[in-house]
Amino acid sequence: MPDTIPADSIGLVTPQTHHFSQPLELACGKTLGEYSLVYETYGTLNSSASNAILICHALSGDQHAAGYNSMDDRKPGWWESAIGPGKPIDTDRFFVVCSNNLGGCKGSTGPTTTNPETGRPYGPDFPIVTVEDWVNSQARLGDVLGIERWSAVIGGSLGGMQVLQWAIDYPERISHAIVIAAAPKLSAQNIAFNEVARQAIMSDPDFYDGDYYSHDTVPRRGLMLARMLGHITYLSDDSMRAKFGRELREGQINYGFDVEFQVESYLRYQGRSFVDRFDANTYLLMTKALDYYDPASEHNDNLAAALAMVTAKFMVIAFTSDWRFSPERSREIVRALLDGNKQVSYAEIEAHHGHDAFLVPIKPYMDIFHAYMERIIKEVAQS
Amino acid sequence: MPDTIPADSIGLVTPQTHHFSQPLELACGKTLGEYSLVYETYGTLNSSASNAILICHALSGDQHAAGYNSMDDRKPGWWESAIGPGKPIDTDRFFVVCSNNLGGCKGSTGPTTTNPETGRPYGPDFPIVTVEDWVNSQARLGDVLGIERWSAVIGGSLGGMQVLQWAIDYPERISHAIVIAAAPKLSAQNIAFNEVARQAIMSDPDFYDGDYYSHDTVPRRGLMLARMLGHITYLSDDSMRAKFGRELREGQINYGFDVEFQVESYLRYQGRSFVDRFDANTYLLMTKALDYYDPASEHNDNLAAALAMVTAKFMVIAFTSDWRFSPERSREIVRALLDGNKQVSYAEIEAHHGHDAFLVPIKPYMDIFHAYMERIIKEVAQS
Numbered sequence: 001m002p003d004t005i006p007a008d009s010i011g012l013v014t015p016q017t018h019h020f021s022q023p024l025e026l027a028c029g030k031t032l033g034e035y036s037l038v039y040e041t042y043g044t045l046n047s048s049a050s051n052a053i054l055i056c057h058a059l060s061g062d063q064h065a066a067g068y069n070s071m072d073d074r075k076p077g078w079w080e081s082a083i084g085p086g087k088p089i090d091t092d093r094f095f096v097v098c099s100n101n102l103g104g105c106k107g108s109t110g111p112t113t114t115n116p117e118t119g120r121p122y123g124p125d126f127p128i129v130t131v132e133d134w135v136n137s138q139a140r141l142g143d144v145l146g147i148e149r150w151s152a153v154i155g156g157s158l159g160g161m162q163v164l165q166w167a168i169d170y171p172e173r174i175s176h177a178i179v180i181a182a183a184p185k186l187s188a189q190n191i192a193f194n195e196v197a198r199q200a201i202m203s204d205p206d207f208y209d210g211d212y213y214s215h216d217t218v219p220r221r222g223l224m225l226a227r228m229l230g231h232i233t234y235l236s237d238d239s240m241r242a243k244f245g246r247e248l249r250e251g252q253i254n255y256g257f258d259v260e261f262q263v264e265s266y267l268r269y270q271g272r273s274f275v276d277r278f279d280a281n282t283y284l285l286m287t288k289a290l291d292y293y294d295p296a297s298e299h300n301d302n303l304a305a306a307l308a309m310v311t312a313k314f315m316v317i318a319f320t321s322d323w324r325f326s327p328e329r330s331r332e333i334v335r336a337l338l339d340g341n342k343q344v345s346y347a348e349i350e351a352h353h354g355h356d357a358f359l360v361p362i363k364p365y366m367d368i369f370h371a372y373m374e375r376i377i378k379e380v381a382q383s
Numbered sequence: 384m385p386d387t388i389p390a391d392s393i394g395l396v397t398p399q400t401h402h403f404s405q406p407l408e409l410a411c412g413k414t415l416g417e418y419s420l421v422y423e424t425y426g427t428l429n430s431s432a433s434n435a436i437l438i439c440h441a442l443s444g445d446q447h448a449a450g451y452n453s454m455d456d457r458k459p460g461w462w463e464s465a466i467g468p469g470k471p472i473d474t475d476r477f478f479v480v481c482s483n484n485l486g487g488c489k490g491s492t493g494p495t496t497t498n499p500e501t502g503r504p505y506g507p508d509f510p511i512v513t514v515e516d517w518v519n520s521q522a523r524l525g526d527v528l529g530i531e532r533w534s535a536v537i538g539g540s541l542g543g544m545q546v547l548q549w550a551i552d553y554p555e556r557i558s559h560a561i562v563i564a565a566a567p568k569l570s571a572q573n574i575a576f577n578e579v580a581r582q583a584i585m586s587d588p589d590f591y592d593g594d595y596y597s598h599d600t601v602p603r604r605g606l607m608l609a610r611m612l613g614h615i616t617y618l619s620d621d622s623m624r625a626k627f628g629r630e631l632r633e634g635q636i637n638y639g640f641d642v643e644f645q646v647e648s649y650l651r652y653q654g655r656s657f658v659d660r661f662d663a664n665t666y667l668l669m670t671k672a673l674d675y676y677d678p679a680s681e682h683n684d685n686l687a688a689a690l691a692m693v694t695a696k697f698m699v700i701a702f703t704s705d706w707r708f709s710p711e712r713s714r715e716i717v718r719a720l721l722d723g724n725k726q727v728s729y730a731e732i733e734a735h736h737g738h739d740a741f742l743v744p745i746k747p748y749m750d751i752f753h754a755y756m757e758r759i760i761k762e763v764a765q766s
Binding site: 027028029127128185186187188189191192193195196198199200202203204205221224225228229231232235237240241243244245246253255256257260261263264267268271284288291292294323 | 411569570575579581588608611636644650
């Protein structure tokens, strides 16, 4: 619980929900007849609706990007480092929107939602959703909020893929695309890690083919393993060394299988606490959306061709120690944009935090991010 | 089944077993009252017993390093690429010995062995064994075979750690130490991967606290996950890209959770086939031996001090794309040896195969390996 809300926090925020009764056709061929999106907004939409920013969340993120939902919250939203008064995404200037993706487990329609056709949770029957589907649903949320054009769409990791897809699918509705710690598609190694995570969940006897809800259980073991594994890929070898080294929790080797090294203790804690706040079917869906994303695939693997209709100005940011989506993967995006004579800025930030760096207020990163956002503020003022 | 044995193979070999009735004190404080080691030998020991080579195996390896145990074998031993007539470890010149490590599951005393005190498999009661313990047991095997001094002790990965420990513990019994794709200790990230693998096994409901033998089952799911995860760390991102790319098994996305990408199919196959040939308790023991290994820890983290008494000449080999034990980790060993004015050769081989490169007959690697072994042959001839 924060004793007092920090001055640079947006403070207390309340999630809102919009119910969409117009069906949404999905990439998989199925249709969601109706659905809800839960979202938060920070700041105030100006009279011309020209200062709106959409934040897209990553695998385990949600609509709660900044501030506190209650004074009992132990921690603020997941991107508190970047969103708030005076921060790069300045809530004194911008109207910021962040929604929980379809298939999520924090209030938007997903596997834990009651399927109106059966009266029971969707569970494994929830359709596979893609980055493209998310972008379409976010566009409809923009309609509801009266936002014809986002001054920027911003996201890290899987969120960055949504930003890229926004620029492709809705060029007339996005002025700036800020893509952080992302990639234009997963590598075989990325898919492999996702597959191990999925197998961990799906082979857990408590998974019950995804219908664990009706067995009054959750695949704890599998989801915990998936999260532990994820965490290894979010941190760099260096940051793990700096954080844990080979420190022994009790100062000596015990020659047993209980926790001995600090890093083991950290991973088990991360795994356990994740299980209490996340749904296993949602985790599976998010990893599939990651695996499938590959906008160049419909253009003979030519990313520049996939980006041909893009009009948004891009800011691409990568982190040196990120081995999940290395700078080389960001450079693929930058090169494709340059090949198409698009406007793009690129920053490669020296950071030892690995993939997680995009959530960390590293000064050069925040400075560059801030400077780019200042440019957008000026454009908004002149519009 | 090989229709004919290839000319450069040692051919059919038969594993042998030696039973040791003299107790072995282990690093963990426990004592094995008696134990067996299964081993294979290739080539002929010369009259002065000066041409003997010890091969130390890695995590999932065993005594069957080369040749075929029967004409029904689908594949030869795990290091067939390097051991055989005319190969770097030339069985026309050397007498080569490889034993299954204590705690193993291929015939040496381990968790699957009957505990003489209870009449049931050791299972989880098998003591934790360390690299030091293995080296001590291998030294006793040398005694049995009449080998006072190995012309070389050779190993990759965890096997390389045993080589390093041989040079530390038995300087008078080892002329050359060949350490390939190894590290002087695990990093926090290495330990983290091991921990996820262990948790996968230990959280499998079929693990029964390690006593699955008496429940007539094995923790298949957990061991399969551990192996899948291991495989990702054995390959490089590049080699996975080259091997699988984002190839779809059926040429199209199916929007489901069955195997879609080739890399998923490969990992599941690797996981499944491993379960049929390996014991989960052994896997746990091997990962613990890896985690614990840290010869510098008793010397204020000064590896050069740990190596102070070393007299063996070293050959250290690393592979550029190995991210499990990167070249930087090999260079730590080389620097420590140089700091102590030891004799050391070092080769960093350009290879895209990742950690697995040490098992692959990459030409520059084999050439350098061969050249170094030729030097040993000359020394043996002059002795």
